[in-house]
Amino acid sequence: MEKLRYSVTINAPVQDVWTTMLNDATYREWTSVFNSDSYFEGEWSQGSEIRFLGPDGDGSLAGMIATVEENRPNELISLRYIGQIVNGEDDTTSEAAKAFMGAHEKYAFSAAGGVTTVDVELDSEDEFVAMFDEAWPLALEKLKDIVEARR
Structure with missing residues:
Protein backbone atom coordinates (compact mmCIF):
# COMPACT_ATOMS: atom_id res chain seq x y z
CA MET A 1 0.00 0.00 0.00
CA GLU A 2 1.32 3.42 -0.94
CA LYS A 3 0.67 6.67 0.96
CA LEU A 4 -0.52 9.42 -1.40
CA ARG A 5 -0.75 13.12 -0.59
CA TYR A 6 -2.57 15.97 -2.32
CA SER A 7 -3.17 19.58 -1.33
CA VAL A 8 -5.09 22.68 -2.38
CA THR A 9 -5.16 26.25 -1.10
CA ILE A 10 -8.54 27.95 -1.18
CA ASN A 11 -9.23 31.66 -0.70
CA ALA A 12 -12.00 31.21 1.86
CA PRO A 13 -12.44 30.70 5.60
CA VAL A 14 -11.96 27.14 6.84
CA GLN A 15 -15.62 26.77 7.86
CA ASP A 16 -16.75 27.50 4.29
CA VAL A 17 -14.30 24.95 2.88
CA TRP A 18 -15.25 22.31 5.46
CA THR A 19 -18.97 22.75 4.83
CA THR A 20 -18.61 22.72 1.06
CA MET A 21 -16.38 19.65 1.05
CA LEU A 22 -18.71 17.57 3.24
CA ASN A 23 -22.19 18.86 2.32
CA ASP A 24 -24.17 16.35 0.26
CA ALA A 25 -24.92 18.58 -2.75
CA THR A 26 -21.46 20.10 -3.08
CA TYR A 27 -19.75 16.78 -2.29
CA ARG A 28 -21.49 15.38 -5.38
CA GLU A 29 -20.09 18.28 -7.43
CA TRP A 30 -16.41 18.07 -6.52
CA THR A 31 -16.29 14.24 -6.44
CA SER A 32 -17.85 14.00 -9.89
CA VAL A 33 -14.22 13.91 -11.08
CA GLU A 41 -24.75 7.75 2.46
CA GLY A 42 -24.30 8.11 6.18
CA GLU A 43 -22.84 10.77 8.40
CA TRP A 44 -19.43 12.32 8.89
CA SER A 45 -19.73 12.01 12.68
CA GLN A 46 -17.05 10.13 14.60
CA GLY A 47 -17.79 6.41 14.89
CA SER A 48 -20.32 6.46 12.05
CA GLU A 49 -20.29 4.23 9.01
CA ILE A 50 -20.24 6.09 5.71
CA ARG A 51 -20.63 4.70 2.20
CA PHE A 52 -19.16 6.27 -0.92
CA LEU A 53 -21.26 5.21 -3.87
CA GLY A 54 -21.76 5.53 -7.59
CA PRO A 55 -22.68 3.44 -10.60
CA ASP A 56 -20.07 1.01 -11.90
CA GLY A 57 -19.24 0.71 -15.59
CA ASP A 58 -22.20 -1.62 -16.11
CA GLY A 59 -24.59 0.63 -14.15
CA SER A 60 -24.68 -1.47 -10.98
CA LEU A 61 -24.05 0.19 -7.62
CA ALA A 62 -20.42 0.15 -6.48
CA GLY A 63 -18.39 1.87 -3.82
CA MET A 64 -16.50 1.77 -0.57
CA ILE A 65 -17.53 1.42 3.07
CA ALA A 66 -15.64 3.32 5.76
CA THR A 67 -15.78 4.17 9.43
CA VAL A 68 -15.25 7.78 10.48
CA GLU A 69 -12.42 7.38 12.97
CA GLU A 70 -12.06 11.04 13.81
CA ASN A 71 -14.04 14.21 13.16
CA ARG A 72 -12.65 17.46 14.52
CA PRO A 73 -14.81 20.16 12.86
CA ASN A 74 -12.87 22.53 10.63
CA GLU A 75 -9.65 20.58 11.37
CA LEU A 76 -9.69 16.89 10.43
CA ILE A 77 -11.74 14.01 9.05
CA SER A 78 -10.12 10.57 9.25
CA LEU A 79 -11.65 7.48 7.62
CA ARG A 80 -10.74 3.79 7.80
CA TYR A 81 -12.01 1.55 5.01
CA ILE A 82 -13.79 -1.62 6.07
CA GLY A 83 -15.21 -2.98 2.83
CA GLN A 84 -16.49 -2.38 -0.64
CA ILE A 85 -19.80 -2.49 -2.46
CA VAL A 86 -19.99 -4.62 -5.59
CA ASN A 87 -23.19 -4.98 -7.64
CA GLY A 88 -25.06 -3.26 -4.81
CA GLU A 89 -23.89 -5.81 -2.20
CA ASP A 90 -21.53 -5.28 0.75
CA ASP A 91 -18.26 -7.16 0.36
CA THR A 92 -15.92 -7.54 3.32
CA THR A 93 -14.59 -11.02 2.60
CA SER A 94 -13.25 -11.15 -0.97
CA GLU A 95 -9.53 -10.84 -1.66
CA ALA A 96 -10.19 -7.48 -3.35
CA ALA A 97 -11.96 -6.15 -0.25
CA LYS A 98 -9.33 -7.53 2.11
CA ALA A 99 -6.56 -5.91 0.06
CA PHE A 100 -7.55 -2.40 1.14
CA MET A 101 -9.31 -3.07 4.46
CA GLY A 102 -7.81 -0.86 7.12
CA ALA A 103 -6.63 1.69 4.56
CA HIS A 104 -6.95 5.28 5.74
CA GLU A 105 -8.03 8.52 4.11
CA LYS A 106 -7.63 11.85 5.91
CA TYR A 107 -8.66 15.41 5.14
CA ALA A 108 -6.77 18.01 7.21
CA PHE A 109 -7.79 21.68 7.15
CA SER A 110 -5.54 24.57 8.18
CA ALA A 111 -6.31 28.28 7.95
CA ALA A 112 -4.32 31.49 7.99
CA GLY A 113 -5.46 34.97 7.00
CA GLY A 114 -8.73 33.88 5.40
CA VAL A 115 -7.00 31.23 3.27
CA GLU A 134 -4.76 12.27 -12.00
CA ALA A 135 -8.16 12.60 -10.28
CA TRP A 136 -7.37 14.02 -6.81
CA PRO A 137 -5.72 17.25 -8.05
CA LEU A 138 -8.66 17.81 -10.42
CA ALA A 139 -11.19 17.12 -7.65
CA LEU A 140 -9.46 19.51 -5.24
CA GLU A 141 -9.29 22.19 -7.93
CA LYS A 142 -13.03 21.70 -8.50
CA LEU A 143 -13.63 22.03 -4.73
CA LYS A 144 -11.61 25.27 -4.79
CA ASP A 145 -13.68 26.61 -7.70
CA ILE A 146 -16.97 25.76 -5.97
CA VAL A 147 -15.95 27.39 -2.66
CA GLU A 148 -14.47 30.52 -4.23
CA ALA A 149 -17.45 31.00 -6.58
CA ARG A 150 -19.77 31.15 -3.54
CA ARG A 151 -17.88 34.04 -1.96
Missing part, protein backbone atom coordinates in the same frame (compact mmCIF):
# COMPACT_ATOMS: atom_id res chain seq x y z
CA PHE A 34 -14.04 10.35 -9.69
CA ASN A 35 -17.51 9.27 -10.81
CA SER A 36 -20.06 11.53 -12.47
CA ASP A 37 -22.78 10.23 -10.13
CA SER A 38 -20.72 9.99 -6.93
CA TYR A 39 -22.46 10.46 -3.59
CA PHE A 40 -22.30 9.30 0.02
CA THR A 116 -7.55 27.52 3.90
CA THR A 117 -5.29 24.65 2.93
CA VAL A 118 -6.80 21.19 2.56
CA ASP A 119 -4.31 18.32 2.77
CA VAL A 120 -5.54 14.91 1.66
CA GLU A 121 -3.64 11.77 2.61
CA LEU A 122 -4.72 8.29 1.60
CA ASP A 123 -3.48 4.73 1.36
CA SER A 124 -3.71 3.23 -2.11
CA GLU A 125 -2.96 -0.04 -3.77
CA ASP A 126 -0.37 0.32 -6.55
CA GLU A 127 -2.93 -0.31 -9.29
CA PHE A 128 -4.90 2.84 -8.34
CA VAL A 129 -2.01 5.29 -7.84
CA ALA A 130 -2.03 6.66 -11.40
CA MET A 131 -5.82 7.16 -11.32
CA PHE A 132 -5.64 8.98 -7.96
CA ASP A 133 -2.65 11.06 -9.09
Whole structure:
Protein backbone atom coordinates (compact mmCIF):
# COMPACT_ATOMS: atom_id res chain seq x y z
CA MET A 1 0.00 0.00 0.00
CA GLU A 2 1.32 3.42 -0.94
CA LYS A 3 0.67 6.67 0.96
CA LEU A 4 -0.52 9.42 -1.40
CA ARG A 5 -0.75 13.12 -0.59
CA TYR A 6 -2.57 15.97 -2.32
CA SER A 7 -3.17 19.58 -1.33
CA VAL A 8 -5.09 22.68 -2.38
CA THR A 9 -5.16 26.25 -1.10
CA ILE A 10 -8.54 27.95 -1.18
CA ASN A 11 -9.23 31.66 -0.70
CA ALA A 12 -12.00 31.21 1.86
CA PRO A 13 -12.44 30.70 5.60
CA VAL A 14 -11.96 27.14 6.84
CA GLN A 15 -15.62 26.77 7.86
CA ASP A 16 -16.75 27.50 4.29
CA VAL A 17 -14.30 24.95 2.88
CA TRP A 18 -15.25 22.31 5.46
CA THR A 19 -18.97 22.75 4.83
CA THR A 20 -18.61 22.72 1.06
CA MET A 21 -16.38 19.65 1.05
CA LEU A 22 -18.71 17.57 3.24
CA ASN A 23 -22.19 18.86 2.32
CA ASP A 24 -24.17 16.35 0.26
CA ALA A 25 -24.92 18.58 -2.75
CA THR A 26 -21.46 20.10 -3.08
CA TYR A 27 -19.75 16.78 -2.29
CA ARG A 28 -21.49 15.38 -5.38
CA GLU A 29 -20.09 18.28 -7.43
CA TRP A 30 -16.41 18.07 -6.52
CA THR A 31 -16.29 14.24 -6.44
CA SER A 32 -17.85 14.00 -9.89
CA VAL A 33 -14.22 13.91 -11.08
CA PHE A 34 -14.04 10.35 -9.69
CA ASN A 35 -17.51 9.27 -10.81
CA SER A 36 -20.06 11.53 -12.47
CA ASP A 37 -22.78 10.23 -10.13
CA SER A 38 -20.72 9.99 -6.93
CA TYR A 39 -22.46 10.46 -3.59
CA PHE A 40 -22.30 9.30 0.02
CA GLU A 41 -24.75 7.75 2.46
CA GLY A 42 -24.30 8.11 6.18
CA GLU A 43 -22.84 10.77 8.40
CA TRP A 44 -19.43 12.32 8.89
CA SER A 45 -19.73 12.01 12.68
CA GLN A 46 -17.05 10.13 14.60
CA GLY A 47 -17.79 6.41 14.89
CA SER A 48 -20.32 6.46 12.05
CA GLU A 49 -20.29 4.23 9.01
CA ILE A 50 -20.24 6.09 5.71
CA ARG A 51 -20.63 4.70 2.20
CA PHE A 52 -19.16 6.27 -0.92
CA LEU A 53 -21.26 5.21 -3.87
CA GLY A 54 -21.76 5.53 -7.59
CA PRO A 55 -22.68 3.44 -10.60
CA ASP A 56 -20.07 1.01 -11.90
CA GLY A 57 -19.24 0.71 -15.59
CA ASP A 58 -22.20 -1.62 -16.11
CA GLY A 59 -24.59 0.63 -14.15
CA SER A 60 -24.68 -1.47 -10.98
CA LEU A 61 -24.05 0.19 -7.62
CA ALA A 62 -20.42 0.15 -6.48
CA GLY A 63 -18.39 1.87 -3.82
CA MET A 64 -16.50 1.77 -0.57
CA ILE A 65 -17.53 1.42 3.07
CA ALA A 66 -15.64 3.32 5.76
CA THR A 67 -15.78 4.17 9.43
CA VAL A 68 -15.25 7.78 10.48
CA GLU A 69 -12.42 7.38 12.97
CA GLU A 70 -12.06 11.04 13.81
CA ASN A 71 -14.04 14.21 13.16
CA ARG A 72 -12.65 17.46 14.52
CA PRO A 73 -14.81 20.16 12.86
CA ASN A 74 -12.87 22.53 10.63
CA GLU A 75 -9.65 20.58 11.37
CA LEU A 76 -9.69 16.89 10.43
CA ILE A 77 -11.74 14.01 9.05
CA SER A 78 -10.12 10.57 9.25
CA LEU A 79 -11.65 7.48 7.62
CA ARG A 80 -10.74 3.79 7.80
CA TYR A 81 -12.01 1.55 5.01
CA ILE A 82 -13.79 -1.62 6.07
CA GLY A 83 -15.21 -2.98 2.83
CA GLN A 84 -16.49 -2.38 -0.64
CA ILE A 85 -19.80 -2.49 -2.46
CA VAL A 86 -19.99 -4.62 -5.59
CA ASN A 87 -23.19 -4.98 -7.64
CA GLY A 88 -25.06 -3.26 -4.81
CA GLU A 89 -23.89 -5.81 -2.20
CA ASP A 90 -21.53 -5.28 0.75
CA ASP A 91 -18.26 -7.16 0.36
CA THR A 92 -15.92 -7.54 3.32
CA THR A 93 -14.59 -11.02 2.60
CA SER A 94 -13.25 -11.15 -0.97
CA GLU A 95 -9.53 -10.84 -1.66
CA ALA A 96 -10.19 -7.48 -3.35
CA ALA A 97 -11.96 -6.15 -0.25
CA LYS A 98 -9.33 -7.53 2.11
CA ALA A 99 -6.56 -5.91 0.06
CA PHE A 100 -7.55 -2.40 1.14
CA MET A 101 -9.31 -3.07 4.46
CA GLY A 102 -7.81 -0.86 7.12
CA ALA A 103 -6.63 1.69 4.56
CA HIS A 104 -6.95 5.28 5.74
CA GLU A 105 -8.03 8.52 4.11
CA LYS A 106 -7.63 11.85 5.91
CA TYR A 107 -8.66 15.41 5.14
CA ALA A 108 -6.77 18.01 7.21
CA PHE A 109 -7.79 21.68 7.15
CA SER A 110 -5.54 24.57 8.18
CA ALA A 111 -6.31 28.28 7.95
CA ALA A 112 -4.32 31.49 7.99
CA GLY A 113 -5.46 34.97 7.00
CA GLY A 114 -8.73 33.88 5.40
CA VAL A 115 -7.00 31.23 3.27
CA THR A 116 -7.55 27.52 3.90
CA THR A 117 -5.29 24.65 2.93
CA VAL A 118 -6.80 21.19 2.56
CA ASP A 119 -4.31 18.32 2.77
CA VAL A 120 -5.54 14.91 1.66
CA GLU A 121 -3.64 11.77 2.61
CA LEU A 122 -4.72 8.29 1.60
CA ASP A 123 -3.48 4.73 1.36
CA SER A 124 -3.71 3.23 -2.11
CA GLU A 125 -2.96 -0.04 -3.77
CA ASP A 126 -0.37 0.32 -6.55
CA GLU A 127 -2.93 -0.31 -9.29
CA PHE A 128 -4.90 2.84 -8.34
CA VAL A 129 -2.01 5.29 -7.84
CA ALA A 130 -2.03 6.66 -11.40
CA MET A 131 -5.82 7.16 -11.32
CA PHE A 132 -5.64 8.98 -7.96
CA ASP A 133 -2.65 11.06 -9.09
CA GLU A 134 -4.76 12.27 -12.00
CA ALA A 135 -8.16 12.60 -10.28
CA TRP A 136 -7.37 14.02 -6.81
CA PRO A 137 -5.72 17.25 -8.05
CA LEU A 138 -8.66 17.81 -10.42
CA ALA A 139 -11.19 17.12 -7.65
CA LEU A 140 -9.46 19.51 -5.24
CA GLU A 141 -9.29 22.19 -7.93
CA LYS A 142 -13.03 21.70 -8.50
CA LEU A 143 -13.63 22.03 -4.73
CA LYS A 144 -11.61 25.27 -4.79
CA ASP A 145 -13.68 26.61 -7.70
CA ILE A 146 -16.97 25.76 -5.97
CA VAL A 147 -15.95 27.39 -2.66
CA GLU A 148 -14.47 30.52 -4.23
CA ALA A 149 -17.45 31.00 -6.58
CA ARG A 150 -19.77 31.15 -3.54
CA ARG A 151 -17.88 34.04 -1.96
